[in-house]
Amino acid sequence: MFLNTLSPADGSRKERRRVGRGQGSGLGKMGGRGHKGQKSRSGGFHKVGFEGGQMPIQRRLPKVGFSSHMAKFSAEVRLDALNVFAGTEIDVALLKAHDLVPANTKKVKIVKSGDLTASVTLSGINVTAGAKEAILAAGGTIKE
Template identity: 60%
Template sequence: MELNSIKPSSGSKRPRRRVGRGIGSGLGKTAGRGHKGQKSRSGGYHKVGFEGGQMPLQRRLPKRGFKSRTLKFNAEVTLSDLERLGAAEVDMLALKQAGLVGELVKVVKVIKSGELTKAVKLTGIGATAGAKAVIESAGGSLA
């Protein structure tokens, strides 16, 4: 095979449609637009979502919910996750390398879910009041 012999597979390319080029082409006179009306005119067509003056669907339905844009930068880690991790000192980098939090995360908080028996020193990581009590009772600390 040579570079100058490469061709697209048969049937994958179709010739351009040249409208308004005479009666013999099959697309002359009205050029496939039918007769009269808004859709046949140049530059004339309704905007997206327009329903002929009727109140459009996107305005009939109630507004609902909110998606925070900062959500992807925050993460939660459970006590059972820290137990499974088994490291004495835990920081943001250790959690990212273990795959417990995403790469984009900037703020991590430990929540009280599960058990913790090992002493863990947390640096640069927050914790809820309940989680903090469990960590300190297991001999760990927060910095």
């Protein structure tokens, strides 16, 4: 096998469209562009979203809402998910290792959902007010 003998598999690459090579080609005369108009001319294209001078839809519609770019880096963990870590110190790396939060998570917040029966120690993790009461009631501690 030599480099000059290599070629793609048959049918894997389309032949390029040969425009303006006679009527028999199916793309002669007008070259598939139709009759007249801006799109039939060379260089006759306009920017995406252009509506011929009419106010474009992306400018007509109201802008509503807000999407935080930090949302993809933060995650919530339910209180009852911490029961498996009885007596251990929990941080973000431990939660990632047990697949309780995605790998790209930077901030974690514990929310009060379910019951906590084990005593745990949290470090570097945010906690809601209700979850804080439940953790302290179960004998756990929270390090800031």
